[in-house]
Amino acid sequence: MDRRQSGVLTRRLGAGQHRTWTVVRYFARLLLYLVIASGALIVLIPFVWMVSASLKELDQVFAYPPVWIPNPIRWENYREALMTPLHPFIPYYFANTLYVTLGCLVGEVLSCSLVGFGFARLRFPGRRLLFMIVLATMAVPFYVVMIPQFILFRQLGWVNSFYPLLVPSYFATNGFFIFLFRQFFARISPDLFDAARIDGSSTWGIYRRVVLPLSVPVIATVCILSFTAHWNDFLGPLLYLSRTRLRTVSVGLALFIGLQGVQWNHLMAASTAVMLPCVLVFFAFQSLFIQGIVITGVKG
Amino acid sequence: MRLSTREAVEGYIAISPWLIGFIAFVGGPIVASLVISFAEWPLIEPPRLVGLFNYSRLVHDPLVFQALKVTTAYTLSAVPLHIIFGFFLAILLNQRVKGLAIWRSIYYLPAVVSGVAVAVVWIWVLQPDFGILNTLLRQVGIRGPNWLFSRTWVIPALVVMSLWGVGGGLTVYLAGLQGIPTELYEAAAIDGANALVRFTHVTVPMMSPVLFLQLVTGLIGSFQVFTSAYVMTGGGPGNASLFFVLYIYRHAFQYFEMGYASALAWVLTLLIVLVTLLVVGSARYWVYYETDTAQL
Numbered sequence: 001m002d003r004r005q006s007g008v009l010t011r012r013l014g015a016g017q018h019r020t021w022t023v024v025r026y027f028a029r030l031l032l033y034l035v036i037a038s039g040a041l042i043v044l045i046p047f048v049w050m051v052s053a054s055l056k057e058l059d060q061v062f063a064y065p066p067v068w069i070p071n072p073i074r075w076e077n078y079r080e081a082l083m084t085p086l087h088p089f090i091p092y093y094f095a096n097t098l099y100v101t102l103g104c105l106v107g108e109v110l111s112c113s114l115v116g117f118g119f120a121r122l123r124f125p126g127r128r129l130l131f132m133i134v135l136a137t138m139a140v141p142f143y144v145v146m147i148p149q150f151i152l153f154r155q156l157g158w159v160n161s162f163y164p165l166l167v168p169s170y171f172a173t174n175g176f177f178i179f180l181f182r183q184f185f186a187r188i189s190p191d192l193f194d195a196a197r198i199d200g201s202s203t204w205g206i207y208r209r210v211v212l213p214l215s216v217p218v219i220a221t222v223c224i225l226s227f228t229a230h231w232n233d234f235l236g237p238l239l240y241l242s243r244t245r246l247r248t249v250s251v252g253l254a255l256f257i258g259l260q261g262v263q264w265n266h267l268m269a270a271s272t273a274v275m276l277p278c279v280l281v282f283f284a285f286q287s288l289f290i291q292g293i294v295i296t297g298v299k300g
Numbered sequence: 301m302r303l304s305t306r307e308a309v310e311g312y313i314a315i316s317p318w319l320i321g322f323i324a325f326v327g328g329p330i331v332a333s334l335v336i337s338f339a340e341w342p343l344i345e346p347p348r349l350v351g352l353f354n355y356s357r358l359v360h361d362p363l364v365f366q367a368l369k370v371t372t373a374y375t376l377s378a379v380p381l382h383i384i385f386g387f388f389l390a391i392l393l394n395q396r397v398k399g400l401a402i403w404r405s406i407y408y409l410p411a412v413v414s415g416v417a418v419a420v421v422w423i424w425v426l427q428p429d430f431g432i433l434n435t436l437l438r439q440v441g442i443r444g445p446n447w448l449f450s451r452t453w454v455i456p457a458l459v460v461m462s463l464w465g466v467g468g469g470l471t472v473y474l475a476g477l478q479g480i481p482t483e484l485y486e487a488a489a490i491d492g493a494n495a496l497v498r499f500t501h502v503t504v505p506m507m508s509p510v511l512f513l514q515l516v517t518g519l520i521g522s523f524q525v526f527t528s529a530y531v532m533t534g535g536g537p538g539n540a541s542l543f544f545v546l547y548i549y550r551h552a553f554q555y556f557e558m559g560y561a562s563a564l565a566w567v568l569t570l571l572i573v574l575v576t577l578l579v580v581g582s583a584r585y586w587v588y589y590e591t592d593t594a595q596l
Contacts, residue, residue, distance in 0.1 A: 114314055282408075
């Protein structure tokens with residue numbers, strides 16, 4: 001295609017002009033890659049700077065001109081930041097975060113898929129209106145419901161427990177995930193349902209044995225979005241988990257900054273450790289991640 | 301039982317988790333929050349209805365205006381910049397670039413790790429004496445400002461940090477760009493339109509629904525900044541980064557004034573609704589829908 005085009009151009013413009021044209025295109029292309037690469041570099045610098053600082057000795061952290069590759073590499077920073085006898089509960093923070101994250105993830109997948117199935121596949125009066133309400137709840141800001149929710153959970157005696165974070169997940173409070181499931185289920189061929197019915201499957205049998213096994217892509221997308229959202233959640237744990245032993249990593253890290261005499265290399269080691277699970281999940285399931293965001297049309 | 305009745309019952313059973321969850325954790329709290337906004341409730345005592353007192357109080361609260369000013373200034377700079385940079389980046393990456401998946405992953409990375417860890421890293425990036433931003437500026441002979449410690453620079457600093465995550469919207473823009481039929485460009489080229497005209501008369505109108513969606517979600521999101529302000533500045537220096545949600549949080553969970561905090565929350569919500577309606581209303585003047593029936 002390119003060669004044919006330039007062939008036409010040669011005939012029309014003559015060899016001299018053709019050469020100018022190629023040179024212009026070459027430089028335009030070069031400039032394009034230059035801009036894209038510098039943008040990517042800007043995005044990566046804070047990450048590199050963080051990891052590099054997390055492996056430095058303290059005086060190298062403050063060196064000018066900046067040192068990019070730590071010398072010597074000091075892995076002890078991670079042990080000192082995360083396993084210090086001064087703050088014996090830091091390993092708990094990771095366990096707590098994992099527990100809350102996975103607990104919410106399971107709840108959201110179970111409840112939102114069931115509700116999405118109801119909206120996609122069962123006919124009942126008020127279905128359209130109720131689904132509109134589901135969509136509308138996606139726009140309800142957390143700060144509006146956070147005060148009454150806090151009062152409710154306080155009355156129930158749930159402050160300083162994981163219930164305020166876990167329980168709502170099991171009641172399909174994420175409208176967006178319901179939407180994702182519904183859209184996916186609505187596209188499954190109705191013949192499959194009829195066949196299952198003839199074989200004597202109940203509605204719930206169809207949900208368990210036909211719908212869910214076919215829905216691995218959307219389940220995976222919801223899992224990934226849910227994982228990063230809950231792993232990074234800050235305001236929820238901040239409100240409900242004030243006891244040291246119960247904290248999540250985000251609350252722990254936020255308090256870490258406020259501590260007197262905390263060292264930057266330790267702080268960066270802690271940040272790196274907190275980010276790592278999300279980065280790993282992202283790179284492991286990238287294609288599903290991107291797919292999920294395209295379905296939604298909303299940025300992550 | 302008739303088959304349709306049975307299906308309806310099963311339908312309600314299937315959505316029952318949502319029905320219960322909606323009433324308990326969303327719909328109920330919304331109504332409760334409105335009621336609480338008319339009361340004084342320090343939590344240790346029972347609530348006392350005070351009518352419109354909370355609302356008249358917030359009109360005279362100078363920090364409410366400070367919070368509005370901060371939130372508006374941030375929104376007005378961050379949202380347009382996000383759209384411009386995001387769109388521009390997507391157009392660059394849409395030029396049949398080699399290694400697209402790799403570039404896209406790199407640009408998307410900040411959106412994956414959002415939260416406290418990002419805020420901590422940026423405190424360090426923006427640190428006036430040893431942070432990498434001012435260090436790099438120093439190497440080219442510019443004395444960088446004090447960023448988070450300066451009343452003037454704290455909001456620009458947070459805008460810069462949010463622009464770092466501009467790639468979060470990239471996937472949506474790219475999907476939009478790839479959805480534009482190539483025939484449109486060919487037809488325009490045959491009609492003698494140069495690259496610039498093709499951009500303004502094909503790309504922009506065809507992308508306007510995507511831009512519109514990004515504008516609406518961007519506005520709603522930027523009115524709700526909390527984590528970065530809480531972690532990085534605590535609203536300082538001198539309330540120069542007192543975002544509205546941070547101010548709500550302070551009254552609710554530091555001063556335990558549930559009534560006043562709820563009133564503040566409702567003011568912010570009304571503001572968001574108002575701005576959103578304005579933007580949605582403007583859509584018919586600039587958003588192009590192929591079916592020509594703007595369905596909103």
